[in-house]
Amino acid sequence: MEFTEKEISPLASLDVWEDDVLERYPEPNQPAKAKEEFRNYTDSDRQNTVREFYRLNHTYQTYDFVKQKQAKFLKFDKKEMNIWEAFNFLNTLVDDSDPDTELDQFQHLLQTSEAIRLDGHPDWFVLTGLLHDMGKVLCLFGEPQWAVVGDTFPVGCKHSDKIVFPEFFEANPDSKDERYNTKYGVYEPNCGLRNVDMSWGHDEYIYQLVKDHLPEEALYPLRYHSFYSQHREHAYEHLMDAHDHEMFKWVDKFNPYDLYTKAPVKPNWEEIKPYYENLLAKYLPATLKF
Ligand SMILES: [Fe+2]
Ligand SMILES: [Fe+2]
Numbered sequence: 001m002e003f004t005e006k007e008i009s010p011l012a013s014l015d016v017w018e019d020d021v022l023e024r025y026p027e028p029n030q031p032a033k034a035k036e037e038f039r040n041y042t043d044s045d046r047q048n049t050v051r052e053f054y055r056l057n058h059t060y061q062t063y064d065f066v067k068q069k070q071a072k073f074l075k076f077d078k079k080e081m082n083i084w085e086a087f088n089f090l091n092t093l094v095d096d097s098d099p100d101t102e103l104d105q106f107q108h109l110l111q112t113s114e115a116i117r118l119d120g121h122p123d124w125f126v127l128t129g130l131l132h133d134m135g136k137v138l139c140l141f142g143e144p145q146w147a148v149v150g151d152t153f154p155v156g157c158k159h160s161d162k163i164v165f166p167e168f169f170e171a172n173p174d175s176k177d178e179r180y181n182t183k184y185g186v187y188e189p190n191c192g193l194r195n196v197d198m199s200w201g202h203d204e205y206i207y208q209l210v211k212d213h214l215p216e217e218a219l220y221p222l223r224y225h226s227f228y229s230q231h232r233e234h235a236y237e238h239l240m241d242a243h244d245h246e247m248f249k250w251v252d253k254f255n256p257y258d259l260y261t262k263a264p265v266k267p268n269w270e271e272i273k274p275y276y277e278n279l280l281a282k283y284l285p286a287t288l289k290f
Pocket of ligand 2: 108132
């Protein structure tokens with residue numbers, strides 16, 4: 001399927017999706033985010049682009065679409081880079097938003113990992129923070145925004161009405177296909193999420209990219225950090241097994257670091273660089289295949 005430029009990039013910036021998630025799940029006991037922090041959009045412009053983004057996401061993320069993207073990207077034959085080249089590559093992802101207020105992608109990763117490190121968590125959890133949005137490089141391979149970011153959800157079974165903008169699933173052909181539109185669809189009750197295909201995006205991609213190198217407690221947050229309808233709304237427990245529930249403790253622990261650590265002060269990179277060089281060398285091979 002061919003998409004127009006508007007359909008590929010409905011949002012001025014990938015961060016608009018994250019701002020929307022933050023509005024939906026504001027930090028407990030904090031004053032709601034001040035309106036002026038939302039860059040230059042008027043509220044209704046921003047809301048319209050977010051709606052359009054979800055409309056596209058919910059319409060086109062079908063079971064077949066996910067299988068096609070898996071076949072295309074899980075061959076990892078696009079680009080080979082060491083991790084520093086990969087961070088630089090990710091940072092070439094710039095969009096229309098105001099560069100003064102925008103943190104680059106690496107700063108978001110570093111702020112997330114630093115908050116985790118300063119709370120004294122294990123080093124692999126710090127690394128989870130540093131890597132979790134690396135999958136956004138999919139945008140640089142020409143993928144539409146709604147196939148890179150956005151809340152993720154299981155495909156191949158009924159869409160939960162706990163997913164944001166559930167009404168847009170009406171236009172998704174899977175919702176009319178009896179193989180896919182029942183509670184369990186192609187799955188068995190409590191089959192475990194390892195047997196479930198998620199809508200395609202940066203979570204699944206980074207998980208697949210590093211799954212041989214990190215402990216499972218790190219892999220769950222990488223793979224499911226955008227699965228808000230489960231980790232916030234508990235809408236898919238009928239597909240999860242006991243092991244998933246155990247591991248989702250780490251998804252829950254991770255999410256506040258992702259959403260709530262957008263500090264205006266940049267970490268002092270020169271000071272912490274040796275720590276991160278050691279951390280990356282400890283877990284990851286010299287180069288990664290994207
Ligand atoms: Fe993310
Ligand atoms: Fe993130």
